[in-house]
Amino acid sequence: MTVGSASLPPGLPRIPRDTQISEHVLNTLAGEHPLTVLRGPRGYGKTSAIVTWLRSEGHRHPTVYVTLSTASNELAGFWAELRSGLERADLLGAPASDSDAHADVTGLLAERHEPLVLIIDDFHEAGLKHGAATIDDEMVDLVRQNDQLFLVVGSRTLRALETTGALSVEAAMIGPADLRMTGPQVHDLATRLGLTITMDEAQQIAVDLGGWPSAIRAGLMRAVSGVDGDGDGGTLVDGSLVDGYIATMVRDLRFENVRSFLLRTAIPEQFDIEMARAIAPEGNTVRILRNVRAAGLLSERHTVEGQMYSYAPAIRNALIRVMRESRPELFREVHLALMNLSAANRDPGETLTHAVHAAQWTTAMDVIERQWARLLTHQPLTLIAAARMFPDNLVAANARLRVAVDYVEGALDPHAPDSSIWAVPDYTAINSIIEEDRSGTGDPERDESLVLLQWGISSLLGGNLDTSVYAFSRARERGLITPSDAGALQMGTVGLALVHALNGEPDLALRWLEDSTLQDRIQHAQPEDARDIALVAASIARALAMVDAAHPGADEAVATMIEPRHRDELWALTVFIRAHHAVLEGTPDRIFRQTNHLRAALRHIARGSLVEAVLSSTLVELLLVAQMPGVAREVADRYDGNPVAWAAVAKVHLTDRTFGEAISYATKSLDSGGSRRAAVECQVILASAHHALGNLTEARRAFATAVRLAQATGQRRPFFLMQRYVFETLAGDDARIHQLWPGAEGAPVQQPAPLADEMQTLTMREAQVLRALEVHAGPVGIAHDLGLSVNTVKTHLRTIYKKFGVSNRNEALAAAERGIHQA
Structure with a gap:
């Protein structure tokens, strides 16, 4: 970009003169x-x-x-x-x-x-x-x-x-x-503000406040104001005043058991009577609780779990500070009790939090090792906070801790919920295969690439595709930086291909599979390479991408998928892809067979997982194609409650011609997010349903969105949900859009199969009327669907019958079975 002169743009906000930017x-x-x-x-x-x-x-x-x-x-x-x-x-x-x-x-x-x-x-x-x-x-x-x-x-x-x-x-x-501000930056800012602090103090401020620039600046400015004698420095809550009040109150208590109760119960954010008994066993817990509540120190609220009690934030923080200063042994003792309670309740996040506060590093590390996938997908903020409390020497020696400290936060969306909606599958088999694949790279505990790859897989199968892209990208970067770690480079690349394939982005998936770093490994793949997880994942990604793209090579890609040896989520994806392909390509026997395979696979998959939702949605599609809408409806209702299921329910309603419900469920699925594949499918459903209801403006808007997404991602398969004549009506004369129709052999339709010579003169509109004749018995329904007058439709029908040499609807449809050529 060539440098030229330009003045500052209007509207720039004011910033502090001594702002520190790296x-x-x-x-x-x-x-x-x-x-x-x-x-x-x-x-x-x-x-x-x-x-x-x-x-x-x-x-x-x-x-x-x-x-x-x-x-x-x-x-x-x-x-x-x-x-x-x-x-x-x-x-x-x-x-x-x-x-x-x-x-x-x-x-x-x-x-x-x-x-x-x-x-x-x-x-x-x-x-x-x-x-x-x-x-x-x-x-x-x-x-x-x-x-x-x-x-x-x-x-x-x-x-x-x-x-x-x-x-x-x-x-x-x-x-x-x-x-984030670093220790040296904090020290430099303090010096500019006229505040004298040591480098160690500056480093501590950066650590305590997480490097947060505005918080650090505000704290330093308050400190400067205090040094200058200008009041209390402008703090909203005078922490020292609260601390002094609480310290005096605790010191003046006559009964040690009450004093102990106050300090101990301040540790949890909220507690019930049973937790109070466990962490403050001295004295009559119920009586002390009643007295403390009566003193106004505790608030009470009713929850589905019973009566819960809590301190006001400032009081709680002050109690904790007083305890840590005067009775530090209580802090670890209470967290140890809470750790045991959480472990008994099988809550890994709480167990981990209390273990690190109690300095029980072995227990905390055991939780991280056993519950790594769950913590990443359901409690990432808890994992980050806990990992940052480990001693530096333990973090340096353990790859999972380093990943939690250095990488996990970068993948988080602050506005997204902390917990995934999907159940956590069992990744034991997949993780062991990845570990075996990297067995020659050194100590597994120190293998950061291994942890990143396992994070990518767990996020992928756990439904967090953006996080999976982040994790695989970081693993791939490490492979690029370290030439000796070709495995991380290849696995990271394959992981990205698989993520994009599952997200409904076949063009991107196939592009990653063409990466030069993979070619040698892929080209030498053999069916017996089922334990080479990179080859397995690459074959799955290729097959799914080609099916979604209605690619001519889809048949071969599906047939040559390398099936994993273990019946895990990765294996279930191969079942899904074969069924996904059979919806377009299957004979009745093949559809029946794939239906049974899907039912069997669902018995091996964790309930509530993303893979279960994908399998059940595909089962609904197969049942609809097999003309079993009643059974399809039962399956869709059984797995209702997530974006994938809502899209499946919308497909059932579209088949049942309950178009208002189809629109409602498709919109609900779109509003909740999800894959690009689901987005195209739902837009196609909206276009079809609105078209059937005569809402042509809405139909064209949804169809245009579906086309834009399909052209951006390479998808073609979702258009099979739409009646062919509706597709042609909405596509108009745009040849590029017509290329999106999934052909009979899984390839984009280039030209429809021609009829006999005397039948090759249909106009585009006549072809659309003929397609609509397959659904409607007379001109009234066709006119409603195509937005024409009844008389115009009658005129087109007379012309079609004359060109075909037939005299009625049945004869015209029989001729149409041999194909339509649009003049």
Whole structure:
């Protein structure tokens, strides 16, 4: 990008003059990549980094700075705010009364022939309520299409723009780890503020506050105010005053058992009477509890688990501080009791938390080893917090702890729930195969790549595909950095292919499988290589991608899949893919056989897991194809309650012609997120259902979305859910869209099979009427479906009958079975 002069963009916020931004961050921003993403929680200095970069020496290209507000939570609001920003920069004029902000913005950015740096701050607001995926996809498309556009975004959340955008364009990522303040930075800031602290103190501040820039600055500013004698430094809660009050109260208590009760029960955030008895066994626990509650120190609330008690946050924190200062042995003693309680209740997260607080490192490490997959997928924040409490020497010696400390946080979406909706499968067999594959790399406990790969697999099969991409990418990076670790490079690459295949992105999956690092290993694959997990996963990814793409090689890819030896989730995926393929390609016998295979596989899979949902959804499809809608409905109802099941229920309703319900369930599935495959399927269902109801505008909108997603990902298979004549009606004359129809042999349809010479003169509209005649017995239904008048349909039917040389509907359909050629 050629350097040119430019003034600072309007609208830049003010930042503190002594803001500390690392050279790495500034150099990354100065690199002017097509896409640069700054991601971190509130107060992590994303805006300060952007402003500091813009004010630094050197001239840049014309730059537009836009800060989003909650108005951008809706799709239309995002484009409106972006348009306002471009308007303030004199790149767009005032909007006309009938102006479309989306069209104005995309038109300008797509067609601009001069360099433009577009900075969008607070990007986490974009589409927060509706349209986030659409916004991310369109922004990536604009950057990819126009090499003069350079996009910089600041966000608090992990977005598709970051996770998948980097696969489409050259991108630079600045994450929380890059934005955190280090000990030396804290020391330098304190010196600038006139505060004298040692380097060790600065390092401790950085550790205690997690490197959080705004929190560190606020603390230092309060300390400066206190040194200057200007009051209490502006703190919202005077912690020393609370501590003094609690310390005096505890000291003045006449009964040691009450004093002990207060200190001990402050450890858990909330407790019931049984927990109080376990951690504060001295005296009459019920009486003490009643007295403490009567004194106003405890609040009580009713829950499904019974009466729960808790202290106000400031009082609890003060009690804990007093205990740690005056009775430190109680702290570990209580956590040890809570650890045993949690272990008895089979709660690995709580057991781990209390084990590290009690300094029971062996127990804590045992929990991490045994419950690694569950902690990663269901309690990642608990895992991170616990791992950071381990002594440095233990972290250095254990790969899982290092991954938890260095990597896991980078994969988290702050707005996503801490726990996955899917049950945790048993990964023992898969993990042991991965360990065997890497048996020559050294000590398994120190093999960080092994842990990353196992994390990728557990996240993949646990339904967290974004996290799986992150983990496999990190493993692949380690393989690239360490030439001797070719296994991590290959496994990471295969893992990425499998993730994209399962997510319904066949083009990306096949692209990863073509990576040069894999070719030698794949080309020499043999059926007996069932214990080579890389080859197994590669064959599964290839087969699934080709089926989804309706690729001519799908038959061979499915037939040559390497089946795992263990009946685990990876094995279940091979059953799913064969059934997935049979829906398009199967004879009645094959469909019946695959139906039985699916039922059998469901008995081997963990209830409530993602793989179970995928198998049951495919079973519904097979039953519908086998014309068993009643049984399909029973299966769909049995597994209801998750996005995959809702899409399956929508398919049942579409077959039953209960179109309102089909629309409701398809929309519910779309709103809950899910794979790109499910997104295309649900849009196809919406298009079909709206078309059947006569809502042609909604049908065309859903169909256009399905087409856009299919063209972006390479999917074709989902269109089989749609009646052929409906597809052709909505596709119109666009030959590129017609290529999306999955052909009889699993390949995109190039040309329909021709009829006899006298039948080769049907127009496009006549062909659509003929297709509709398969569903409707007369012109009224056809007219309703195609949006034509009844008389027009009658005219087309007379013409078709004449061209075919037939006299009625049955004869015309019999001729149509030999194929239709559209003139």
